[in-house]
Amino acid sequence: MTEIQLKNVSFAYPDGTKALENLTLTVPSGQRLAIIGQNGAGKTTAVKLMNGLLKPSEGAVFVGDWNTKDYTTAQVSRKVGYVFQNPDDQIFHNDVESEVQFGPKNMGFDPERVTALTDWAMELCGISHVSHENPYNLPYSVRKFVTIASVLAMDSDVIILDEPTAGQDRIGLDLLSKLLDELEKKGKTVITITHDMEFVTDYFSRIVVMANRKIIADDDSEHIFYNHAILDESMLKPPAVAKMANLLGLEKGILTKGQLLSVLKKRDLTRGR
Amino acid sequence: MQKNFIQQLHPMTKFFFALFVSAAVLIIPGYVFSFLVFPILLLIAAAAGIFKEFFGTVMKALLFLLIIVFLMQLFFYPGDHVIGQWGIFKWTEEGLNYGLTLTSRILAMGSAFILFFRLTEVRDFVKSLEDAGLPPMGAYVVLSTLQIIPEMRRHANTIMDAQKTRGVETEGSMLTRAKAFIPTLTPLILSSISSTEERAITLESRAFSAPTKKTSLHKLTKTTADRILPFVYIIILVGMVLWRILA
Amino acid sequence: MNSIIEMKNVSYRYPVADDWIIKNASFAIEKGKFTAIIGNNGSGKTTLCNIIRGFIPHFYKGELEGEVIVDGKNIVDYQLGQLGEKIGYVFQNPFIQVSGVKDTVFDEVAYGLENLGVEENEIIDRVNEILKLVKIEHLRDKHPMGLSGGQRQRVALASIIVMNPDILVIDEPTSQLDPIGTEHVFDIIRLMKEKGKTIILVEHKMDLIAEYADNLIVLNEGEIVLQGPTREVFANPRFGEHNIQYPHVTEVALHLQKNGVKLNYVPIRDEELPESIGWTNIGVGAHD
Numbered sequence: 001m002t003e004i005q006l007k008n009v010s011f012a013y014p015d016g017t018k019a020l021e022n023l024t025l026t027v028p029s030g031q032r033l034a035i036i037g038q039n040g041a042g043k044t045t046a047v048k049l050m051n052g053l054l055k056p057s058e059g060a061v062f063v064g065d066w067n068t069k070d071y072t073t074a075q076v077s078r079k080v081g082y083v084f085q086n087p088d089d090q091i092f093h094n095d096v097e098s099e100v101q102f103g104p105k106n107m108g109f110d111p112e113r114v115t116a117l118t119d120w121a122m123e124l125c126g127i128s129h130v131s132h133e134n135p136y137n138l139p140y141s142v143r144k145f146v147t148i149a150s151v152l153a154m155d156s157d158v159i160i161l162d163e164p165t166a167g168q169d170r171i172g173l174d175l176l177s178k179l180l181d182e183l184e185k186k187g188k189t190v191i192t193i194t195h196d197m198e199f200v201t202d203y204f205s206r207i208v209v210m211a212n213r214k215i216i217a218d219d220d221s222e223h224i225f226y227n228h229a230i231l232d233e234s235m236l237k238p239p240a241v242a243k244m245a246n247l248l249g250l251e252k253g254i255l256t257k258g259q260l261l262s263v264l265k266k267r268d269l270t271r272g273r
Numbered sequence: 274m275q276k277n278f279i280q281q282l283h284p285m286t287k288f289f290f291a292l293f294v295s296a297a298v299l300i301i302p303g304y305v306f307s308f309l310v311f312p313i314l315l316l317i318a319a320a321a322g323i324f325k326e327f328f329g330t331v332m333k334a335l336l337f338l339l340i341i342v343f344l345m346q347l348f349f350y351p352g353d354h355v356i357g358q359w360g361i362f363k364w365t366e367e368g369l370n371y372g373l374t375l376t377s378r379i380l381a382m383g384s385a386f387i388l389f390f391r392l393t394e395v396r397d398f399v400k401s402l403e404d405a406g407l408p409p410m411g412a413y414v415v416l417s418t419l420q421i422i423p424e425m426r427r428h429a430n431t432i433m434d435a436q437k438t439r440g441v442e443t444e445g446s447m448l449t450r451a452k453a454f455i456p457t458l459t460p461l462i463l464s465s466i467s468s469t470e471e472r473a474i475t476l477e478s479r480a481f482s483a484p485t486k487k488t489s490l491h492k493l494t495k496t497t498a499d500r501i502l503p504f505v506y507i508i509i510l511v512g513m514v515l516w517r518i519l520a
Numbered sequence: 521m522n523s524i525i526e527m528k529n530v531s532y533r534y535p536v537a538d539d540w541i542i543k544n545a546s547f548a549i550e551k552g553k554f555t556a557i558i559g560n561n562g563s564g565k566t567t568l569c570n571i572i573r574g575f576i577p578h579f580y581k582g583e584l585e586g587e588v589i590v591d592g593k594n595i596v597d598y599q600l601g602q603l604g605e606k607i608g609y610v611f612q613n614p615f616i617q618v619s620g621v622k623d624t625v626f627d628e629v630a631y632g633l634e635n636l637g638v639e640e641n642e643i644i645d646r647v648n649e650i651l652k653l654v655k656i657e658h659l660r661d662k663h664p665m666g667l668s669g670g671q672r673q674r675v676a677l678a679s680i681i682v683m684n685p686d687i688l689v690i691d692e693p694t695s696q697l698d699p700i701g702t703e704h705v706f707d708i709i710r711l712m713k714e715k716g717k718t719i720i721l722v723e724h725k726m727d728l729i730a731e732y733a734d735n736l737i738v739l740n741e742g743e744i745v746l747q748g749p750t751r752e753v754f755a756n757p758r759f760g761e762h763n764i765q766y767p768h769v770t771e772v773a774l775h776l777q778k779n780g781v782k783l784n785y786v787p788i789r790d791e792e793l794p795e796s797i798g799w800t801n802i803g804v805g806a807h808d
Contacts, residue, residue, distance in 0.1 A: 038698060038699075038700060039668065039670070039698045039700075039701075051438060053434055053437065053438065072437075072442060072443075072444050073434075073437040073438060073443075074437050074438075074440050074441055074442045074443070077437065077438045077439065077440055078440070081438065082438040084431075084434075084435045084438075086431075088460065088463075088464045088467070089428075089431050089432050089435045089460060089464075090432070090435040090436065090439070090460060091460060091463075092455070092456060092459035092460045092463060102439060102456075103439040103440055106439060106440030106441060107440050136463065136467060139561045139562045140561075141561040142561070142562075150439065151438070151439070154439070154440065166695055166696060167561075167612070167692065167695035167696070167724065168561075168724070169559075169560040169561045169724055169764070169765065170560065170763055170764055170765040171560055171561075171763060172561065173765075195698050195699055198768065235700065236699070237699060239768075240727060240768035240769065240790060241768065241772070243790050244768070244769055244772060244790055244793050247790060247791060247793055247794055248793065248794055248799060257768070257771065257772055257775070260772060261772065261775055261776065261779070264776060264781070264797075265776075265779060265781075396623065412621075413621055416620070416621035417619075417620035417621050420620045420621070420665060421620060423665070424665060468616050471611075471613060471616040472616055472620065473579070474575060474579070474609070474611070475616055475617050475618075475619065476619070477575070477579065477600060477601075477604070477609075478573075478604065478608065478609040478610075478617075478632075478680060479604065479619060479631050479632040479635055479679065479680075479683075480601060480604030480605065480632050480635040480636050480683065481601070481604075481635050482599075482600055482601035482604075483601040483602065483604050483605070483635050483636050483637070484599060484601050484602065485636060485637035486637050487634055487635055487637055488633075488634050488637050488638060488639060488640055488643070489634055489640070490627060490630055490634065490640055490643060490644070491627075492640075
């Protein structure tokens with residue numbers, strides 16, 4: 001499908017502010033990747049390069065075999081979808097269904113495909129039952145799912161989610177988890193920027209840590225959240241489970257609740273309870 | 274802004290000056306006096322240390338307008354004394370006179386007000402209006418609009434980016450760009466409307482409608498010059514009117 | 521009980537709406553206590569905050585039934601402007617909480633005091649004190665529109681705290697912030713708790729709620745389904761019925777309990793986990 005490559009990419013804003021320094025990153029088709037780091041580290045700049053919103057000052061970005069410099073953002077968005085953090089920056093239709101249909105219609109898909117994709121996206125995002133509602137009458141967190149649906153409906157190979165968990169409750173988080181599974185089944189690549197370390201360790205096998213405009217780590221969650229040098233430089237904290245495992249004096253490497261539970265169950269059995 | 278004497282004058286003093294200049298050029302006939310006003314204003318701007326900005330703004334705002342107005346009067350003002358011709362266009366003495374008078378007055382009045390705005394911070398101007406009786410809500414509307422405008426520009430750019438990622442083309446022919454209008458403007462307008470409510474709540478949470486008299490950290494003071502100058506303007510104007518009547 | 525806020529059988533619906541957003545809510549909040557309002561999105565948390573703060577009924581019209589009593593007086597009898605000094609209000613969106621009429625952070629923080637008619641010298645003293653307290657002195661000359669979301673949220677908090685209200689209503693202040701921004705905001709909230717303010721907080725971050733809140737009010741579809749001391753509410757078996765997030769450690773402990781591990785009590789803070797499952801000696805495998 002579509003592989004994304006950043007080759008020695010640097011980026012500076014028109015006023016000279018540097019945002020990225022010599023980044024090299026390859027995202028194979030179908031991967032789930034989380035990009036984490038403090039605000040200002042360069043995460044948003046990096047993903048905006050991936051969908052052509054920004055063009056590199058140095059180096060090149062390849063989406064499949066397209067060099068993003070040769071295409072407009074609207075063209076690249078056929079292959080790479082981007083869900084912005086604030087849904088109110090995108091929504092402008094009076095009802096949810098029209099909003100979701102907007103993207104696939106712009107892609108020029110034939111009407112059957114538009115309807116099929118719209119229905120699928122709304123179903124996946126749990127908004128089918130409000131398809132005729134005005135988005136602004138819905139809670140903020142539901143509007144977020146409207147924008148996610150409107151990008152999913154474009155059927156791009158790669159989906160970028162910018163802070164999808166911000167402000168979500170338990171129900172929203174469960175929906176996101178189902179969404180990620182479904183996208184994986186379809187072979188889509190999912191890249192997310194997030195501050196939610198539980199979300200990261202539960203659903204993403206590959207994590208890229210950014211700090212000071214560079215990538216400082218590219219590994220699985222175990223090797224990142226138990227590496228104090230990386231945690232210090234990126235000023236990140238590991239998920240709560242790591243702290244719990246530490247308090248219990250358990251071995252290193254435990255990050256998800258599932259892992260913690262299985263380790264504790266084994267220990268409890270051996271202690272003869 | 275480093276404040277020198279001229280800039281430290283009360284906003285009302287500066288505003289009255291602009292009014293004074295406008296009245297003066299309307300009282301005095303002809304164009305000679307009116308054209309002389311502009312160099313005087315330039316000198317004042319230089320004394321206040323804002324010569325370059327003032328001159329630049331006047332050129333940007335008025336030059337084009339002045340040229341058009343002059344040419345319109347030159348060629349189309351009704352008159353009998355034809356003094357020249359260019360192709361099918363004739364110009365008359367009356368047209369020339371009227372053109373010069375009109376443009377000189379526009380230049381004088383326009384640049385007088387531009388000078389006022391360049392010499393006065395909006396915050397101080399609004400404060401002086403408040404002192405003169407403008408209700409607090411009026412002051413809020415003026416000041417917040419000024420801050421909102423650059424915010425809206427930034428927001429519009431974000432929205433445009435978001436719509437680009439949904440397949441809206443923004444580069445290319447005029448038609449293509451025109452199609453991007455609605456997807457960009459609508460979210461901007463909608464979110465401005467919905468944020469009005471939250472802005473009102475923010476104001477409320479800052480006790481905007483508290484039933485006490487408000488105080489202010491940045492007060493405006495009137496110096497002796499501020500008290501005398503308005504009278505000086507009036508005296509000069511009265512003198513001009515008398516001279517006009519008697520002469 | 522020395523209750524500073526009381527609601528008795530309060531129901532509310534917005535104008536031109538059929539559904540009641542809040543249904544028959546009753547609670548009492550004691551002076552100086554920290555109460556968190558939790559519930560899934562759409563359950564009515566923000567509406568409840570609006571009622572406490574008096575925006576309902578003074579700002580938002582609609583039907584309000586029942587009694588809302590703040591500091592001994594019915595909220596209907598207050599003028600909206602009078603409440604500014606009593607109840608501070610901070611909400612989710614940092615970008616709209618800038619007044620929009622001031623050029624510097626200092627003036628921004630002073631704005632509320634100007635509106636309250638406080639004498640100028642006192643304003644300067646109080647603003648300086650708060651800037652130090654909230655640790656934003658380095659921002660004092662900056663233009664409010666040039667600040668990041670986290671910085672704006674801290675300025676918003678400072679602008680409210682400087683008015684010295686006894687009650688603070690804070691609605692999801694960290695949803696749009698990164699972890700460091702969140703930490704800064706909670707530092708300020710902790711300070712306010714130490715100063716004895718009555719705090720009402722709406723949040724999704726259960727770990728932080730478990731650390732700071734004395735009491736919880738749990739909302740589900742406009743009704744208060746549970747309320748009481750934080751520990752009791754999280755330990756209540758009925759909490760799980762509403763599909764609301766637990767603190768991470770509580771979730772782990774409850775799952776262990778379901779799988780046969782005996783719980784001495786339901787932990788709500790990370791450090792309670794070992795004791796709650798009876799692991800008091802942790803010599804084996806301890807590291808760091």
